[in-house]
Amino acid sequence: MSGLEANSSHCGCRVIASNQLKAAINAKGVSIETMEIVTGGGNNTIYKATDANGKHYAVKCYSHREAVENERLNREFSALAFLQAHNVTNVPCVHEKDLSEHFAIYDWIEGGRVKDVKQHHVDGLIDFLSQLKTLSLMSDAKKLESAKDACLSATDLL
Numbered sequence: 001m002s003g004l005e006a007n008s009s010h011c012g013c014r015v016i017a018s019n020q021l022k023a024a025i026n027a028k029g030v031s032i033e034t035m036e037i038v039t040g041g042g043n044n045t046i047y048k049a050t051d052a053n054g055k056h057y058a059v060k061c062y063s064h065r066e067a068v069e070n071e072r073l074n075r076e077f078s079a080l081a082f083l084q085a086h087n088v089t090n091v092p093c094v095h096e097k098d099l100s101e102h103f104a105i106y107d108w109i110e111g112g113r114v115k116d117v118k119q120h121h122v123d124g125l126i127d128f129l130s131q132l133k134t135l136s137l138m139s140d141a142k143k144l145e146s147a148k149d150a151c152l153s154a155t156d157l158l
Helices: 018-027 066-085 119-136 139-143
Strands: 032-037 045-051 055-063 094-098 103-107
Touching: 018 032, 018 045, 018 055, 018 103, 066 094, 066 103, 066 139
Parallel strands: none
Antiparallel strands: 032 045, 045 055, 055 103, 094 103
């Protein structure tokens, strides 16, 4: 959907018109030319936004439940900023967030769901988890809060 033709009911952002969302993003210093809704998300809405130079961004709109979603937005943004500061390169880089309009701007990462798991996928996951374990021991990691709906025990999943 080019130019944000969708109305705000598609976006979890605090029911604002799509042109207002684009203006709010531009006000954060990211000059967006086009945006399209990406399907298949969970409880938030993701837009693939493109600037005049062809650079892509992910604009993640959080639902309208202000207090809960701003907490979720802040925790996610802080965790990704922490990983970015520690040179973890297989997560999206953070750009900006807007708590009043409930969105965050990240680098766009091309990809899709893994349908046929290969050994290099498993190796990549193990490497990533190893990085997370190492980083969890750092003093600045202690300042990070758990994800809003974190499940930190395999027992809790059963």
